Amino acid sequence: GAREERGAELALGRMEAPAIFMEAEFYQRNFDPREYLKEFYSMSTSREGASAFMMLNLGNLRKIFSLSEHSRGDILIDVGCGPTTYQLLSNHREMKKWLKNEAGAFHWEPKWAKKQEKLRKTVKQVLKCDVTKANPRGPVSLPPADCIVSTLCLEGACKDLATFRSALRNISTLLKPGRHLVMVTALGDTCYSPFSAPEVVPFLSLCIFQAWAG
Numbered sequence: 001g002a003r004e005e006r007g008a009e010l011a012l013g014r015m016e017a018p019a020i021f022m023e024a025e026f027y028q029r030n031f032d033p034r035e036y037l038k039e040f041y042s043m044s045t046s047r048e049g050a051s052a053f054m055m056l057n058l059g060n061l062r063k064i065f066s067l068s069e070h071s072r073g074d075i076l077i078d079v080g081c082g083p084t085t086y087q088l089l090s091n092h093r094e095m096k097k098w099l100k101n102e103a104g105a106f107h108w109e110p111k112w113a114k115k116q117e118k119l120r121k122t123v124k125q126v127l128k129c130d131v132t133k134a135n136p137r138g139p140v141s142l143p144p145a146d147c148i149v150s151t152l153c154l155e156g157a158c159k160d161l162a163t164f165r166s167a168l169r170n171i172s173t174l175l176k177p178g179r180h181l182v183m184v185t186a187l188g189d190t191c192y193s194p195f196s197a198p199e200v201v202p203f204l205s206l207c208i209f210q211a212w213a214g
Ligand SMILES: C[S@@+](CC[C@H](N)C(=O)[O-])C[C@H]1O[C@@H](n2cnc3c(N)ncnc32)[C@H](O)[C@@H]1O
Pocket: 024, 027, 031, 079, 080, 081, 082, 083, 084, 087, 129, 130, 131, 132, 150, 151, 152, 153, 154, 156, 157
């Protein structure tokens, strides 16, 4: 609808500044998942910015997925899931309890140990996907999703506004009409490094888009 369109414009408008953008092939060649996890998800005190960023993401995802309209259904597709699982874990009850704790009181490890098996059973398939392709899933046929989540993916995969727009259109083909795309995105970034610490925690926004039919 019109409101979602405006939301998309708002998110995308900031990308029009002259910038160096990474292209999809950059990831094919350079993305290092181990480094990425270490750099952004180690939750150590020396990585306070990264930890705060993840806590913000988790809190927002938790809020979104506690709304029944977003957690209804069977199939959830995580586009650009990378090596991380927080975007899936945030949907689970135990994680919500964990989120209510103060930062100093939280114990990630025991919660994570319990979750691992459950999450492994929940994930049915991990597939290659390219959001820049009209058919992002390639030759594999998939049931349409009740929800799509995509965290910190499109801004890295898309070199300009036109590519970002068409990537949104491409991933929307995976979704049942009328259902939702939940997106965590860093606005205003021109590039990002999976290898070194970010100098600043980028401005974050979480958007819900109503899927458009046809
Ligand atoms: C910054 S990581 C985000 C990983 C994870 N979703 C998170 O929130 O931490 C970006 C992810 O986008 C994926 N990606 C990059 N280009 C892509 C493309 N053209 N199509 C699909 N995924 C892509 C990368 O493989 C990587 O897993």
